[in-house]
Amino acid sequence: MKLIRTLGSLPILPKIALTFLVVLTPLFFVGLRMNESGAGIVREEISKSLSSRVELYMDILDSDFERAITMLREYMNDEDLMKLSTTSEIMPDIERTESVLRLKKRLDLLKRSSSFIDNAMAFIPMMDRTVASNANAITEFDDEMFRDLSQPADPLNSPFTFWNNRVYICVPYGFVNNSPLFLLAVEISNAEISSKLKQFTPDDSLAVLVSNTMAWSTFASARKPSKDELAALSPMEEDTLEEEPSKMIVLDGVKYLIASERSDSYNTKLIMMVPSDLVEKPLERYRYWMFAMYAASVLIIIAFSFGMYRLIHRPLKVLVRSFRKIEQGQFELSIDYPFKDEFGYLYRRLNATVKELKRLIHEVYEQQYRARLAELRHLQSQINPHFLYNTFFILYRMARQEGNENIEKVTKHLGEYFQFITRDGAEEVSLDSEVAHAKSYTEIQSIRFSNRIEIKFAELPQQAEQILVPRLILQPIIENAFVHSLEKRAKGGQLEVDFHIEDSELHIRVEDSGGIEEEQVARLKALLNDSDVTTTTGMINVHRRLQIKYGGSAGLQLSRGTLGGLKIVLVIPLKETSSHA
Structure with a gap:
């Protein structure tokens, strides 16, 4: 707790720096x-x-060796080779030459x-010749090479088979007196294998x-391997790779990553040794950059904290002073800020x-003064309408006493009309009161227009009263029919007003005979459904x-x-x- 209180009492600049x-x-x-x-x-x-690279290259080598051995075995039954190995002495020269050329093509x-x-070669002792795929198709027979x-x-x-520092795959045929009738052999190119290995091998x-x-080894390297490396790679030594496909070893203080793949078919092994520096150096460089970035971040945080102190603390001081003045009731103040940033917005x-x-x-x-004045005027507005419709009722009684029936009807309906529209109370009324008010209006209009307009006003259903x-x-709808x-x-x-109940809805129909075109009806419908119209x-x-009260399908439906x-x-x-309740 003491440490928290101590840290909480620090100035803003150290707090910002420590937070970051x-x-x-x-x-x-x-x-x-x-x-x-x-x-x-x-x-x-x-x-x-x-x-994977070592395994892939080993598979390529195995495939090539397998293909060479398979083709050698297929050539064992070559008709020309069999003739040259058994009957070349009695063959005509032309036939023998043609057989040799055909054999040469197959070797090619x-x-x-x-x-x-x-190189691909066929050793034929009976001819005392060797047919090869190289430039010289027929060469002298080499007894020592054939024997070995x-x-x-x-x-x-x-x-x-290893002979004279060269590698061969040989297939002899038909031993007679411990000597084959002929021998097919292919020479493996160490240079080509080394060249292919270099393509698969990273630098160094x-x-x-x-x-x-270890009678045959092919190296692919930009440098000559050391004795320790040869010893580590020697298959005659204990297997350094154990059962793992790859592992790290240390030779002369240098780490190496070793991977190998063994060919069980041909008893060969492909081994690749890569210095770990090739792997570690980029990672080590990245680690150094992490420490450098952290050190740079600390310096940036210190500079940023100082800048934040200048950018935030000073404007906050001005705001705090201004709020204190407002608390004291000093509203005659205005603070200026030259920039249009967030503090400018706050100012x-x-x-x-x-x-x-x-x-x-x-x-x-x-507002307090105006509220009192409005209350007074409201009381006055309540008195004047009452006086107005009371006067109509006085006229109605006087007309009744004098026996003037029309004046009696007009004054009676005017009194009821103004009583309805000027009385206080809720904004909603029962439907029978609303219909009675509409009837008063139509009665007045009926007296006004005498025999010019026939009005039919149906009775309101009892369940809707x-x-x-x-x-x-x-x-207002009936008034619209009269006015327009x-x-x-x-x-x-003609004016007809009737009531129908359909599917839990009350339909009040107001229809006149004033005449209207379909285009006018469509225009009125558009005006009725236009939400941008501000008419009230x-x-x-x-x-x-x-619609506001009931929602859904409630409202007016217009038609001709x-x-x-x-x-x-x-x-x-x-x-x-x-x-909408």
């Missing part, structure tokens, strides 16, 4: 650990790659079958193809907030209020009626959904 170091140090060690893990993975992958084909074959190469090879040891590395007796917002606070304080006092609806949804259609007719005007009276007002005018159907669900 605390965050960076674990990341550095994690990165170092990842580097070591990655180095191990790279070593393993390189080792696998080296083993055998040589071209593998890049590792340097005719010795049967040990199939459990190696199919190769060593590759060697050896037999079990500008603080200045705007102080101005807004001053305005709101002023508005609070003004007490449902609550927004005020003034039916009368029926007032223009000199006679024969008439049809749009009623449609929007019904059978009377020739506009037909408006108000759709009101009898059961409100929970989302």
Whole structure:
């Protein structure tokens, strides 16, 4: 706790620097650990790659050797070779020459079958000649070479025969008096094998193809192998690779990665030895860069912390002083900041907030005054309508006493009309009250237009009388019919209002005979469904209020009626959904 309090009391600059170091140090060690893990993975992958390379090249060699031996065995039954080995003395010269040429072509084909074959030869003692694939088709018979190469090879040891520092694969045929009738042999090209090995071998590395007796070895290296390297690679020594495909050994203080592949078919082994520096140096360089990056990061953190102190601490001081003045009720302040960064935004917002606070304080006092004035005017507005519709009722009683029936009806309906639209209360009324108000309006219009307009107003179904609806949804629709259609007719005007219940919905139909075209109906529908229209009276007002309250299919439906005018159907669900209750 004491340490925490001590660290918490440090200035901002040391806190920032320590925070970054605390965050960076674990990341550095994690990165170092990842580097070591990655180095191990790279070593393993390189080792696998080296083993795969050695295995691939060994497979190539085995395939080529197998193909050469197979072709040699197939040539054992060559008709020309058999004739030359048994009946060449009695063959005509032309026939013998043709047989030799055909044999030469087959030997040429055998040589071209593998890049590792340097020469293909057929030793024919009866002819005392050797047919070869090299430039000289027929050469003098070499008794010593024929005798040495005719010795049967040990199939459990190696199919190769070594003679005069050269490697051969030999197949003798038909021993008579311990001497074969003929001998087929191919010479393996050490130079070609070494050349191919160099293509598979990295720089400063060593590759060697050896037999079990070490009588034959082919090196591929840019340098001459040392005695220790030869001893390590010698198959006559104890197997240094044990059962592992690759491993690390140390020779003369230098680490080497060794991979090998053995050919059980031909008792040969391909060994590749790569200095570990080729693998370790890039990884070691990367590790040095990690330490250098950490040291550079520490220096950058110190410089960054100092810059953060200058960029953040100073502007914060100004903000703190300004807030203290605001706490003391000093709203006459304005702070300046020359830049348009985050602190510039905060300074500008603080200045705007102080101005807004001053305005709101002023508005609070003004609003209190206006609220009292509005309350007084509201009381006055309640008195005036009451006086108005009470006066209509007085006129109604006076007209009744005088016996003037029309004045009596008009004053009665006007009183009910203004009583409905001016009374206080909820924004919703029962549907029978809304219909009664609409009827009062139509009665007044009926007296006004006398015999010019015929009005049919159906009775409201009893089950729909007490449902609550927004005020003034039916009368504005009827008024729209009078103002825009029926007032223009000199006679024969018709207005019908009826009610139908369909699928738990109440449909109120208002239809007139004022005449309207389909294009006008389509235009009114588009206007009704346009959410950008800001009109708040008439049809749009009623449609929007019904949709807001009930949602779904509620609202107005417009069409051209059978009377020739506009037909408006108000759709009101009898059961409100929970989302629009």
